[in-house]
Structure formats: structure tokens, C-alpha cells
Amino acid sequence: MEKPASHPKIATPRTGLLIINLGTPEAPTYGAVRKYLAEFLGDPRVIETPRALWLPILYGPILTFRPARSAKAYAKVWNREKNESPLTTITRSQAEKLAEKYGDNVLVDWAYTYGTPSLKEKLQAMKEAGCNRIVLFALFPQYSATSTAAAYDKAFKALAELRWQPAVRTVPAYYDNADYIAALASSVQTDLDQLSWKPVKLLASYHSIPKAYWDKGDPYPCHCMKTSRLLSEKLGLNSGYLETSFQSRVGPAEWVGPYTDNKVEELVESGVTKLAVLSPAFASDCLESLEEINMELRETFLKAGGTHFHFIPCLNDSDVGMTMLKSVADQELQGWV
Numbered sequence: 001m002e003k004p005a006s007h008p009k010i011a012t013p014r015t016g017l018l019i020i021n022l023g024t025p026e027a028p029t030y031g032a033v034r035k036y037l038a039e040f041l042g043d044p045r046v047i048e049t050p051r052a053l054w055l056p057i058l059y060g061p062i063l064t065f066r067p068a069r070s071a072k073a074y075a076k077v078w079n080r081e082k083n084e085s086p087l088t089t090i091t092r093s094q095a096e097k098l099a100e101k102y103g104d105n106v107l108v109d110w111a112y113t114y115g116t117p118s119l120k121e122k123l124q125a126m127k128e129a130g131c132n133r134i135v136l137f138a139l140f141p142q143y144s145a146t147s148t149a150a151a152y153d154k155a156f157k158a159l160a161e162l163r164w165q166p167a168v169r170t171v172p173a174y175y176d177n178a179d180y181i182a183a184l185a186s187s188v189q190t191d192l193d194q195l196s197w198k199p200v201k202l203l204a205s206y207h208s209i210p211k212a213y214w215d216k217g218d219p220y221p222c223h224c225m226k227t228s229r230l231l232s233e234k235l236g237l238n239s240g241y242l243e244t245s246f247q248s249r250v251g252p253a254e255w256v257g258p259y260t261d262n263k264v265e266e267l268v269e270s271g272v273t274k275l276a277v278l279s280p281a282f283a284s285d286c287l288e289s290l291e292e293i294n295m296e297l298r299e300t301f302l303k304a305g306g307t308h309f310h311f312i313p314c315l316n317d318s319d320v321g322m323t324m325l326k327s328v329a330d331q332e333l334q335g336w337v
Helices: 030-041 051-077 086-105 119-128 145-159 178-193 211-215 220-235 260-269 287-304 319-333
Strands: 014-023 107-114 131-138 167-170 201-207 242-247 274-278 308-312
Touching: 014 030, 014 086, 014 119, 014 145, 014 319, 030 051, 030 107, 051 287, 086 107, 086 319, 107 119, 107 145, 119 131, 119 145, 131 145, 131 319, 145 167, 178 220, 178 274, 178 308, 178 319, 201 220, 201 260, 201 287, 211 220, 220 242, 242 260, 242 287, 260 287, 274 287, 287 308
Parallel strands: 014 107, 014 131, 131 167, 201 242, 201 274, 274 308
Antiparallel strands: none
């Protein structure tokens, strides 16, 4: 049936898949990092301290001194060829490869919780492209209010501004998904098989959260522990060969531990001189994995007396990683595609 001449132009209905990563500064400079940190650390999901107490601290000492240090760290891992962070390079590639896998069936795009491209602009673009059904896929394997919930909060806030909203589904955390564990195990085994030496220990280092958040009910540490346990079982490792620790703590408050930097020193003291480390909390390599683990932690381990250190990359846009991401997304696309 033809539409009447007066009918407004409406795009052909489509289903969209929007993958979401944390975010990154647009440049490894003081100004760009300060802008990013202001948005990131200003989110109540990330810092739960009452605004009246937190904002003077944030816009005082933190945003005065921390951007310079962080900018130097970003500069160490910056993709100079494309003039962007590795996180942007990888996340874009993940979206492009998912788009290839889905073809015309699904419109795939990507956005950041903080920074550019924003969730607001990408959701608006998808709606204008005809997406009346959108699956939001936060790429964090383990759920935390500071990451997964923060991403979906931002998305729902953007959707609240639309007069004609699409139907929306969200992908849950996939920390114990069989395909995720299998992909992780395959990646780890393939990487370790290429080494000319055998690690005495394997360490899974996850981004930490304040212990107070866990005490209030955030399941993130439990999800991390289960990922490690399932990974160890999938790889058929002896009990105790794979250990778990937590990195990136900030400030004087107690964070979920054991702390990664302390853990590697303890391992050296116990006789571990050969160590391999992975970061299962990240779907894409980023500042925390590339600089904090592969550079800073490597230095800590070697200075403590270790002799061999190996960093195992995240799944990124590898074949096993992309097959896994599609499998996870497919579960929420059922009935729509």
C-alpha cells in the first residue's frame, strides 16, 4: 500500500547493535585528558562520594595534577599512525568486524560512555537510520555499577531525550558465558604456546573497585573470581597455578584486593621468576593493560627479581574474540533478527 503524499518521510525499519566501551581522551595532552577525567570521575556511578564533598576535590587537586601524569601514560601507548588511543583503534575494528558478520541484517556501530563518539550522538544517528530496535552491548565481561551500569545509564539518559524512542535491550555481563571462557582459554593457550619458556605462574589482573562498593552489593569481584576459576578449569591448570589480583587502585581508601603490584612482589619472594599476566576485565586493550600492566607491572616484577615477564593481550578484534562477541550479542538479538 502506498503512503499518502502528506506522509512524513520515515526510514526503513532496522535493528541496531551498539557496542559500548569506557572511553578515552582525544589526545595525550593535559587539556584533553582533563576534559575526559572531568566527565569520567564526575559520574556518580564511578565516584559515589556526595557531590558537595567530591566536586571540590575533583576540580581542585585531582584535575590540577592528575591530567599531566595520565597524559604521559597515554603518550606511551598512543597510536601515532592514526593519532588516536589504542582503545579507539580496537573498538572501531570490533564494530567493523561485527558489521561484516551481520551484513545487512543489523546496523552495527560503537560509542563510548565517556568522550567521543558519545552514546547520545550514536543513538540519535541510529534512530535516524531507521533503527526502531536497538541492542546495547557494554563490552565489560564482569558487571559493575562503575562500568556496565554507568554505560547503560548514559544510554538511557540519551534515549530519554528522544520523542520517538526505539525498543531497547541490554546485553548482560558475560563473565561466565561458555563462549567467552572458551575464547579466553584459546587466546591464552595460543599465546603461551608461542613462548620459548614456561611461566611458573599465570596471573589474571582485573581493574579494582573500592571495597565499599562491594560491601554495598556490587558483584564485580565475585564475577572476576568466577571468570578466573572457569578459565583455570577450561585450561586444565593445576590448582593455584592461575592467581587473581586487582589493579588501578587510587587514593587512600581500601580497594578490592589483593593488589596486583603487591602480588607480583610476593610471587617473586616465593620463588616465581617467570610470570605471564592477562587482563580478563577488558574486551579491548587500553591504558590499564598496555601501560599499567605491560609496562609498569613488568618493571615492578623485574626490579623485584623476576627474570621473565609476558603480557597476554586482550581478545580485542581477534577471530576468536569476534566470534565470541557475536555469539553473546546473538542471544539478545533473538526474535529481532
